[in-house]
Amino acid sequence: MSKFIPLSIPNFEGNERKxxxxxxxxxxxxxxxxxxxxxxxEMANFLHIDNVAACQSGTSALHLSLVEAGVKxxxxxxxxxxxxxxxxxxxxxxFATPVFIDCDDSFCMDPVKLREFCEEECxxxxxxxxxxxxxxxxxxxxxxxxxxVDMVSVLDxxxxxxxxxIEDATEALxxxxxxxxxxxKYAGTIGDFGCFSFxxxxxxxTGGGGAVTANKSEVVDHIRYLSTQAKNDPHYYIHNxxxxxxxxxxxxxxxxxxxxxxxxEFIRRKQTNYDLYCKLFDGFELGKMICFREGxxxxxWFYSLEINRxxxxxxxxxxITALEKRGVQTRAIWGLINEQVPYQGExxxxxxxxxxxxxxxxxxxxxxxxxxEEIEYVAEQIKDVLGGFCVD
Numbered sequence: 046m047s048k049f050i051p052l053s054i055p056n057f058e059g060n061e062r063k064x065x066x067x068x069x070x071x072x073x074x075x076x077x078x079x080x081x082x083x084x085x086x087e088m089a090n091f092l093h094i095d096n097v098a099a100c101q102s103g104t105s106a107l108h109l110s111l112v113e114a115g116v117k118x119x120x121x122x123x124x125x126x127x128x129x130x131x132x133x134x135x136x137x138x139x140f141a142t143p144v145f146i147d148c149d150d151s152f153c154m155d156p157v158k159l160r161e162f163c164e165e166e167c168x169x170x171x172x173x174x175x176x177x178x179x180x181x182x183x184x185x186x187x188x189x190x191x192x193x194v195d196m197v198s199v200l201d202x203x204x205x206x207x208x209x210x211i212e213d214a215t216e217a218l219x220x221x222x223x224x225x226x227x228x229x230k231y232a233g234t235i236g237d238f239g240c241f242s243f244x245x246x247x248x249x250x251t252g253g254g255g256a257v258t259a260n261k262s263e264v265v266d267h268i269r270y271l272s273t274q275a276k277n278d279p280h281y282y283i284h285n286x287x288x289x290x291x292x293x294x295x296x297x298x299x300x301x302x303x304x305x306x307x308x309x310e311f312i313r314r315k316q317t318n319y320d321l322y323c324k325l326f327d328g329f330e331l332g333k334m335i336c337f338r339e340g341x342x343x344x345x346w347f348y349s350l351e352i353n354r355x356x357x358x359x360x361x362x363x364x365i366t367a368l369e370k371r372g373v374q375t376r377a378i379w380g381l382i383n384e385q386v387p388y389q390g391e392x393x394x395x396x397x398x399x400x401x402x403x404x405x406x407x408x409x410x411x412x413x414x415x416x417x418e419e420i421e422y423v424a425e426q427i428k429d430v431l432g433g434f435c436v437d
Contacts, residue, residue, distance in 0.1 A: 050423060052374040053246040053347070056413045059307045064299040076273065078295025080302055087305045088241075088256055091219075092231045096265035097258045099293035099301070100272050103215035103242025106257035108135035109268045109291060110238035111183065113259065114209040116141050120182040123162070123208075125154045126383045127399040128187040132213045133382050142179060145383040145393040151338055152189035152349075152378075152402060156198035159184070162394050163206050174206040183209040188217035188232045190408075191248075191315075191346035193338045196227060196235045203236075210236030215255070216346045218248055219312045224340035233258060243297070248311050248346050248413070249304035251297035314413045315345040318420060322348055322409075325424035331357055331431040332407070349378070350407045350427065359434035364407060367430045373423050378406035 068080055081099050088097040100106050116122060118140035124133045126145040136143045146162060149155040163169070167176045174181040184203060186194045194212070203210045214220070214233030218241055221231040233239025239258045243251040259265050270276075275288025293301075323334045335349040352364075359367075361377040368375050381403050383393040410423050 049372045050374060050410045050415065050419050051412060052376060052408065052410055054412050054414075055245050055250045056307070056311065057303075058414075060303040061300050064303050065296060068295050068299040073295045075294050076292040078298065080295045080298035081293055084251075084293075084298040084301045084305065085256070087302060089258075091305065091308065092234050092258070093229070094234050094258055096262040097256050098265050098269040098272060099254065099256050099298055101255065101291045101293060102253055103213070103240055103244065103255040104131045104135060105272070105289070105291040106215075106240035106242070106255040107132065107185070107211065107213060108138050109257055109271055109289070110211045110240055110259075111135050111139050111141070112271065113264060113268055114183050114211065114237065116182045119179055121176050121179045122182060123154075123159065123184045124382075125185070125187050125189075125399075126381045126393060126396065127152055127379065127402060128189055128213070128382070129379055130382050130385060132185060132187050132215075133388070136185070137387070141182070143388065143391055144176065144181075145388075145391065145396070147393075147395050147397055148189075148399045148402070149195070150398065151192045151194070152335075152406075153192060153194040154184075154186050154199070155398065156195045156202060158395050159199065160202050163202060166394070167206075169206055172207060174208065181206070181208060183211055185211045185213055186236070187213040187215075188220060190349060191217045191220050191232075191337070191344040192335075193217070193220050193222065193232055193341040193343065195338070196222075196230075197225060200235070209238070212236040212239045214239050215242030215244075216247065217344060219308060219344035221342055222340060223342050236260070243301060243304075248315065248344055249301065249308055251293065251301040251304070254293050254297045254301065256293075311413045312344045315411065316343075318411065318415060319345040319348055321417065321420050322424060325421065326350065326428075329428060331428070331435060335406070346411070347408055348411050350409065351402070352405045352407055352431065354405055356436050357431055357434060358436045359431075361404070361407065363434065364430060367433075368409075368426055371426045371430070373410065373426050375407055375409045375427075378403060378408065
């Protein structure tokens with residue numbers, strides 16, 4: 046195969062050009078226009094919730110959620126180490142302190158260690174949880190690669206200690222519970238706040254862009270107000286709060302409305318392609334596919350192979366480089382955030398699974414337009430490359 050198979054690229058099979066051209070023809074291209082409102086309504090309908098605010102990015106959605114959650118300078122926010130750094134950076138925007146809690150085998154925050162941290166490392170007076178004299182205000186959980194966090198346990202802990210739960214569902218639009226007390230609930234609609242991203246590599250895209258929701262409709266309205274520079278008067282420049290330039294543009298929203306029309310089909314393809322990869326890697330001794338949480342239906346945004354380090358001697362960089370030469374784009378999972386320069390001084394609690402997976406996970410092509418033949422080629426090349434580096 047001579048062509049290059051990319052990791053994850055956008056898919057514009059529907060009305061994207063039609064709607065964007067319409068927005069241009071109308072002259073509504075900036076942070077106002079009917080497509081923004083339409084996208085918000087379409088998302089709310091899809092997620093079975095009342096209110097969604099479209100914003101500039103997943104990062105801005107997280108920042109607005111922290112602001113609305115009342116996170117102040119000096120507060121503590123409990124965060125994951127194994128995710129994209131944008132999930133944690135907004136904590137610093139608020140001059141708050143992140144404390145890193147290890148992941149479980151879903152790559153998501155481990156609720157067992159979360160509970161242990163609250164019970165063993167903190168002091169609770171019945172109203173406020175304190176760590177090292179600082180108020181623990183919130184938890185940010187990330188549904189990594191579309192894999193659902195154990196939200197039942199997280200909500201129980203948050204309720205006990207009066208903590209706000211911010212769901213980073215930037216990779217999990219369409220993931221939902223199918224069993225248990227949260228059956229039917231979508232990622233991003235379970236905690237106090239839910240954040241979504243429409244970056245170019247996500248399951249749907251607006252180029253950039255994101256969205257945020259909350260468990261109270263009036264809270265979403267206030268977030269929308271903050272995202273438009275907290276403007277109080279439609280005719281005069283009156284602002285009663287500090288706001289942000291975080292509103293989505295109408296051009297982006299036009300793209301998003303078309304993408305929302307295709308979302309169910311995109312999810313179906315992601316799930317079908319994941320099943321094919323699982324079949325192709327079944328019994329492969331140098332690596333195994335990472336599963337998704339039972340009792341959920343995942344959007345299966347990204348696929349992961351856990352490399353058998355007892356047999357595989359190559360570094361992840363060597364594996365990625367070798368596959369790239371064969372026309373297959375892959376990537377390692379992220380470097381741990383607590384080991385990055387801006388966060389090396391922060392507390393990391395009982396890091397075990399996150400460092401384990403950081404050296405073992407290979408992500409590979411998962412675009413919705415990838416063909417069966419391309420998937421078979423990808424699997425063949427991964428097996429061959431790993432076999433070539435294998436320890437006898």
